Every structure is written in structure tokens, then in C-alpha cells.
Amino acid sequence: MSSSATNTATYKFNHTMFRIKDPKVSIPWYENVLGMQKFREAPGGDFTNYFLAFPGGFGDKANASDDEKTAVQLNREGVLELCHNWGTESDPNFKGYASGNDEPGRGFGHIAITVDNLEAAVKRFDELGVKFKKRPEEGKMRHIAFIYDPDGYWIEILAQQK
Template sequence: MKFRFNHNNFNILDLEKSLKFYQEALGLVEVKRFEPPSGDFILVYLGDGVTEHSLELTWLKERTKPYDLGENEFHVAFMVDDFEAAYERHKKMGCICYENKEMGIYFINDPDNYWLEIVPQK
């Protein structure tokens, strides 16, 4: 028996705002969508075009208040081949929320304040 990663999920408040952010910040594109006939929710799966792993964004129609992320001690990490260019893009976007220069990494936050770690390709 062998398990493999499939996807991670973030619940979001504004689907279009989140889709725009993930495209602009990380180059993620929609690879799959599920919308039930009731219209109560929408699931959008984003991919990087390289791996099979995806990020599922869940939008709930009735949700109006931000999600409680607790101390926000969880994150998803992305490896990038041009770390300096990525840093400059994210700096220009104003989404860098934490830097650890000693470790050579930084974090950005999405519109719902989920943290995303950016690590250089080694």
C-alpha cells in the first residue's frame, strides 16, 4: 500500500480575488472545477503545470466572515527556480508577510491570510 499527496485545501471568501492572486503570485491555473446544481459551494483545483499536486479552493455561498486561522502555524510551500525574481514580484505585490534571511526563505499571504512559503530551488 502506497500513499501519495493529492491536494491541499483552503476555504476562501472571494473566489475571483483568490484565483487572480494565485495566478499572479504563483502562476497557478485552474485544472478542475466542481459546482453542484444547488450553487451552495464551488470547488476549484489549481495546478502548477509540473506536478500532479493541486490546491483546492473552496468557496461557500453563505460564508460572509473571515475564517479563523488560529495562530496560522500551517502553510503550503512552493519551490521556485528564480528566487530573486519571485521575491521582487511578491514585494511589488505587497504580499510578503515574513522573511527568514538566515534560512533563505520568505512567506507571502493570500487574500484570506493563508501563508505560503517560498523556497529557492536547490
């Protein structure tokens, strides 16, 4: 295939995948804390992938069925895939996954979510008992917060620019 057969201007960043310990904890957290919506569940041989996204990113399909949303999944941006390897939720020896922010294995850092009102979002996270890595009033960068998801992944919270 020659390079003229594809147009990089049409490429989209579609999704990021996190491995999770327990979907019964992680999925409700992403739905209730961040407002995402699970629209697809894809079981494999010994794992299940769950696909979540903000409903507004589906455009006129925001109120569509999960099957209709799955049909447009690869044509949108901002999808989060949560991969549950079966058995981790009940394994007492499972130590969790590396977030990428600790040694050894530093590499991956975080995903970022923009919100309409940072102060109100922080207050809401407090009310929901969300654990913070960094609050806006801490450190030099007063315009951002970092929260932890149930598996210890960092999520940066930024105010949308109007």
C-alpha cells in the same frame, strides 16, 4: 481488504484544501502571483470547489483541455483545492477563516512553493504588491520567505535546489 492488496509505495499526496472568501479575488491571485492554473470547477449545493495546480505537474498533458487535466487529477501531486462557500464574498459580517496560525485554533501552518530564484521571486512579489509575513532578510532563516494569500493563509517560498 487485506493489507497485501495495497502498496503504500504507490500512494501520493494529492491535494490540500483552503476555504476562501471570494473566488474572484483568490483564483486570480493564485494564477497571477504564483503561476498556478485553474483546471477544474466543481459546484456543490451551496459551495464550489476550484482546483488549481502548476501546469508542469501534468507532464505531457500540460497543454491539454481542462477535461483532460481533470481525468489525470488524481494521478498527480501538488493540487490546491479552493472551496468557496457561497455568500461569504458579500456577507458584511463574515470575519474570514482561521489560517491556523493564530489563537484560538493554532494547528495548520502553511503550504510551501519552491521557486527557481528566491531573490527574483521576492522582487516580483514586491512589484505585484504581495503582502509578506517574512522576507528572506528578516529573522534567522535567510533562505525562505512567507507571503499571505488573499484569505490570510501563509505560503512559504523556498529556492529549488539545483
